[in-house]
Amino acid sequence: MDDLKARIQRLSSEHRRRQAEYERLCDEALQALLMTLLPDLSTQALSRAAQLTGTPGLGPELAEDVHRERQECRLELEALEADPMFQQRERLLCPDSGEIGATLSRLEDHREALKPLLESCLSHPRFLKLLESGYGTPGYQKGFWRLCYHLDRKAASEIESRCGGKEFAEIRREVVAAMEASEILEQRIRELRDRASRVEDLEKRRKRLVKRLARLQEILLNTARWRLRRHLENDPGAVCERLAGHSAATDWYLRLELVTEHSRLKTDYLMPASEALEEDASRALALVQLYDEMERTVGPE
Structure with missing residues (x-):
């Protein structure tokens, strides 16, 4: 029983490996067929591919799409390069003089x-309380008989030690001024x-547009081949009938049949064998033997 189970597991693993390889070869054959059917985006190539396969969306309108998108990219690029912020980007962003x-x-x-x-003072746990209570100003109202008064004095003394012995009133003025200045600076830094970022975004957009213009033909050719691929995969048999005698189409169709037939071996034999293993070992063994026999007949020539 254990030997049979191990055998089924080994065959399943080998099946996955072969299936992946057959699918890879099938995809390579399909890519070769697509390149043969549609080598470029010329009107002649588009018309021929549409006639041979019946694929919709490969007519003159696709060539018009290519022209239209190229014009749109060029216009957008011209407008971007005319933007004063883009033209002055180096003067604006230079870290030394911009x-x-x-x-x-x-x-x-x-x-x-x-x-x-700020860090020296604000890191003290009682500093903000001293600010809020007005410590160091005539507005400080806590009486000396209260515990909080002595806690405030102790905290103020500790903060004075942190700041080189300055009086707390002076420290307070400096910190309040520094906090106000820091807030203004933060806002100004965010604005800048x-x-x-807007200037840098313009540069990034320009690079994307230049790259898209350079690759536009390739991008649209891939789009057209994707449409063609969807049509071929939707009804391979019917398309291959139209392409009778076309060696690349025949090669792809045969590889597609191999992928389908090899996949069925798992569904028809290995999976039922695994399910029958516990209840009917003899049936499981028979299915495995059938799988071995069929595996030898299903494969590339």
Whole structure:
């Protein structure tokens, strides 16, 4: 029983390997047929492929689509290259002298310069409470008899030590000013980065358009071949009748039949053998033997 089970598993694994190989060869044959039927996008090639196979959508309108899309790409590219922001992109983005690049670099430096003071103070767990309560200003109202007053004094002393011994009132003024400046800087930096992103997006769009124009013929040829492929695969037998005598079509059709027949071996023999293994070992063995026999008859010449 175990030997038979192992044999079925081995045959199933081998079947998957062969099936994948047959499918690969079939796809190669189909690609060769497509290239033979439609070598390019000339009106003559499109008309011939449509006549031979009956594939819709391969008429003169496809050649018109090629021309129209090329014109649309060129017009979009011309409009993009005429955009003042695109024309000035190097002047705008240069990190040393650009209107955006240099300003952004300078503002980021200012923001970085504020960080040590802000991080030193804001990292103290009681600093924001001191700000909110007005500690260091005439508005501070907590009495000395309250515990929170002494906690505030202790925290203020710790913060003063962090800031080189400055009085808290001075630290407070500097931090409030730094927080306000940091907020303004952040907003300005975001605005400049948005502008820089728009300029960079123009450059990316231009590269995509240039690439698409360069590959437009290839892209549309692949689209046309995809339509042709869908038509061929929809009814292979009928199409191959129309292509009788065409060696590439015959080769593809035979390989397609091989894929179909080989797939049936698993459905008709291996799967039932696996299902019958527990209840009827003799039937499972008979199915495996039939599979072996049929496997030898199904295969490429």
